[in-house]
Amino acid sequence: MGLKSDNSQKRTAGSSGPETDVDPQTPVLRISQLDALELDSALEQLLWTQFSQCFQNCRPGLLTPLEPELRALLQLFLWRFTLYSSSTTVGQSLLSLRYHNILSSSPRYRPLSRRQKLSLALLTAGPQWLKERSHSLLLCLGLNAGGAVSESGGLLQQGLRNCMTLVSSVAQLASLINFLVFLRKGRHPVLAERIVGARAVFSKPNVVRDITYQYMNRELLWHGFAEFLIFLVPLINTRKLKATVSSIVFGGQSSKGEGATEGQGVLKECGLCGEWPTMPHTVGCQHVFCYYCIKSHSIADAYLTCPKCGAEAGQPELVKMEVEIGR
Ligand SMILES: [Zn+2]
Ligand SMILES: [Zn+2]
Structure with a gap:
């Protein structure tokens, strides 16, 4: 060569x-x-x-x-x-x-x-x-022949199929x-x-057989970057990051401004989905979560912390509270 x-x-x-x-x-x-x-x-x-x-x-x-x-x-x-x-x-x-x-x-x-x-x-x-x-051609042939003589049509179809297989091999x-x-x-x-x-x-x-490698370099760069991201993303705990950032950004304000109303407010919404908590559970802090929300998150992340206050989460426990109808 x-x-x-x-x-x-x-x-x-x-x-x-x-x-x-x-x-x-x-x-x-x-x-x-x-x-x-x-x-x-x-x-x-x-x-x-x-x-x-x-x-x-x-x-x-x-x-x-x-x-x-x-x-x-x-x-x-x-x-x-x-x-x-x-x-x-x-x-x-x-x-x-x-x-x-x-x-x-x-x-x-x-x-x-x-x-x-x-x-x-x-x-x-x-x-x-x-x-x-x-x-589909064979099927078509089979149907056409099948109308007249069904048995010989079937034989013909079988023969044609064998022939086709032989030819293709x-x-x-x-x-x-x-x-x-x-x-x-x-x-x-x-x-x-x-x-x-x-x-x-x-x-x-x-x-001269000439190939420019510019596009290949770009391709390689993107490929390397994508691989790096694939390696990095599972290592980042996005929920914890979000909780930390939100506690830094909103933490100070809420403790000052909503201090009085927080006690009632936190019980009315799930800390994860923000909806009215279904089967309210708590993990040790004053915040409340739907059973499904907190259970799925704690299964996914063994070291779960409360996304609202960042307190370390224990086993989810049922909250007994008086539900006001028509909040
Ligand atoms: Zn929820
Ligand atoms: Zn909390």
Whole structure:
């Protein structure tokens, strides 16, 4: 691999000229080809997300019954304006690659023929659609045949299903073998490319594969910051902090101003939720809490303190008091 990349760099540095002077024999890095595929699938996903967002205000699940067809259509749409018109996919053009027609015997660069482009599109979009649709297609066939002869229809469906499974496993095996061959030889990462006879070559020979790492640095920084927060947040006892802050800010005022009325006021509201206390309980100080509020907080925090006055909390105990009706 290293040797090959050196080789390609030497050659690309040496040759210069217009695009048509591309030497199709220059080997393309495997990683570039795989990157191009990855970029293409990311673009497809992005396009689908944008497309489905257009329908987000419509009835939910509107697109679901037609999703495989719509995805295939979008793929064909993308194909029409990238591969069909310029013989290169979006991912490839980002990495300055393009397809070369290996069926032509000429040593110079040859773009794909129309037939090759069309079969490449069908071989890419077709199997995917078939895979997602096979189940409902079989069901449909079964229903149609079931009306006339139910038993033979069932047999037909079973046979078709077995056949489909066989075909899909053969296709998977073939693509695995193709990928192993790709790792060995560095050509045709996808089976469809091998069948059609399309090979990725450099489109501009003297371009260095250049990636700016600025966005990566930003990403790393945010990632590090998020990890730090994830580490830090569980260590902070927000309730205690809130109680301390509120006792610092409001503590002095309330003890001065509401000193007289506090005795009655604290019994009327839960110190945690601020509502009329349900099953009022106390933890040792003069404040009252709903049973649910104080129990859930004391389970969550073993060293609970009263959020109003900061006194250390003991076991919640039921408060016996005379309830005024219609406070
Ligand atoms: Zn409460
Ligand atoms: Zn208290």
